[in-house]
Amino acid sequence: VNGLERILAAVTGGRPDLTPVAPVLLMQGAKVLGEPLSTYFGTPRRIAEGQLALVERFDHDAVFAFPHVVQDVLPWGSAIDLHDDGPPSVRGMLIDDLESIPSLTVPDPTRHAYTRATLEAARQLAARVKGDRAIVGAVIGPFSLPSMLMGTKRFLALLADDAATRERLLPVLMAKMVEYTTRWAQAQLDAGCDLVVIAEGISSASVIDEATFQRHALPTLRETVRRIRGPVALEPVGHAAPFLRHYRDLGIAALLLGEADPLPQARRVLGPNLALMGNLNNLKLLRLTPERVRFEARRAIAEAGPAFILSNQGPEVPFDVPDAVIDALVRAARTGAISRRAA
């Protein structure tokens, strides 16, 4: 049984031989190649080499075919800044006036050389590990992309301020976001990805209330998932527990949860078959010992049941997390679940 088979078993309601494990290792690719982050992120083709080296090093079950989701703004005409001490950031906002939304043209996601290079990285990974490890792509979700294009404050203003403006512009904006997100996700699946993660920070309960989620975010997410031909995982980068019941019938293959979202509660609400991913606190990995990480991982495995992919909460494992900690996380999945005495 290989990594892909384990992950497929988890997302299709089967019983993997061992819990699949997929720590979100992005910046570690630069570390393992001994390359500065800015250079690494500046050449997405290096992603394939970095990911293959990471699999060689840690023997986990998935590779990630994208450098970072910030790249999603590039085809729109936005720029990004590369840093040596962290992931890239968006340089300036594309939309500075809500009234420009109707005239916004949805770009071809592959029109930028950077995103084309990302797809090439996916193809290279597919040539090397297709059928052996799960190849994972990622897009910024349609309800979160606006905050990258216009800023969170302006997007919240659109959601919260003038109702007439919202009713007039939000559907137009959402249609464009869905169009872009689905095309970009599909391009990654077509390039060889087995699964695409939709990173959705703004639609989490940390940012919006339930009424806003139901009225505006949920239909957008549902339409996006419906239009993508392939397995989709949803990552509410933030608190997910208050909206769990809404994720149940969304059509997603997996839901990536954080430490603040209890796995037993998620399992209870979502039933036994929807795959859960997570939920180790990525920032705590900076300070926890390998022994403690192994314990936390095994507890998560015991709580989540078979349809589970052991991973960290979003967005990724920080650069400074020691290799021994990542090793402990992976090894925990290879040694089965701990038994828990009845309370």
Added chain:
Amino acid sequence: MTTAPFSEPVPDATGETIAGLARSLHGLVSLAADVTTSNGALIGAADEAVAVARRGGLAEVSDDMRDASARLHANVAAIAAAASQTGVAVASFGETVAASEAELHELGERAGSIRRTTTEIVGISDTIRLLALNARIEAARAGQAGAGFQVVAAEVGKLAVTTREVIGHVTAAIEAITVSIARTEQRFALTRDALEDADSVVRTLGQVAAATTAEADGLVTITDALERVAFDQVELAEHVDSTRFHAANVDQAASALAADLAATAALVDRRWAAIAPATRGRSPFAPRFARALETDSPHDAADALADALAAGEDPVDLLGAVAVAADAAWRTPSGEPPPTIELYRNARIVEAALTTLEPVVPALDGPPIVVGNAWQDHHDLGRRIVSIALRGAGFRVVDLGLSVSADAFAEAAERERATVVGVSTLLLHTAKHLPDVRRALDARGLRQVRLIAGGAPFLVDPQLGERYGLDGVARDPAGAVRLVRHLTARRAA
């Protein structure tokens, strides 16, 4: 309780005193609310801890392990004893086999001796038969005189033949015995090999038993350690129980304090409402503004403020009312941060009110707070909301904006004589610059200036604050106000 209205106009100084007292009381009410909320969370955590601690398990596990190690010891001892006995038996059997082999070897030699004797007998028999034949020839030549001798010679010849036949049977029997002895010797050789193998196995078994005994001894040591941990767990459970008990007492006291303060604040409000018309006229601003926040109605809030100002109300009082309403709006019953969109809704209403009021109130004399985003951090929503909350709470906020360098923070803190520097950061890699701010402050001799931070990384792991050498982290606007009040109060003390 009813409040008797004052019949005489209240001097302005008294009115201001009462208004100030009312603001202080409302501040105390919000602090008491903080205590009860935090204590509620403490009780929740203590309940969880009590449940976990009472679940125990370690004591049972250590007992199980002790039983298991005792059984293991006994089993290993039995195996070692059996191995030893088997070794003795194998050795004894080996000696028996060796003696039997020796006797068998002697038997073979005796058979060879018999075979040599029979060969000699066969030779004697052949000689006798030849002599008998010659005797018969000589007897025949002797004629009648040799007739009797011929009979004897014939009988001697028959005896020689019979002797040879008998010796043949004996020789065949001896050969069969020799073959049997050879086969038996081969079987003894196989038995000897098997005995050597058995001896080796028994020796190995003995060694394994000895090693397992050592492991079992190690298991006992582990069990002892586990038992000590189990004892600690039990002790911890008792401490948690005690903490839970005291937390409940604090909760009762805090609830009573909050209720008393709220009642007192309400009393002062009513008194003030009663005497205010005598001086400046009563205003419905506070409830209207609070309701506008509750219902997310920016226009209602703006109208309420405009009406109050038009009615000639003191902007200082109005600012106090805004602070009270805002303070309530930042909070959630659970103490968890509200969704960002709710903070945004409240912040824009509060900010609009502050923008109207601040130009017309006397300069705030509260301790200045310097805020800004961390270096390379361009996410201003959180910083703006917290700034509004701090301003609403009466602090003078010096907002440095986005992506502020460590030295710019320190320079502003020095210039403004700030007591607290607050840094907002959305990303981990921008939070990494926080120690630079501390170093920059220290380099200017501003060790007394407290450094705090807020933002997504600190929501995910509040202990990051320790990693970056901070004096505190805030998870939401209410937490920021509480933390700054705490730090400035300590500074003042």
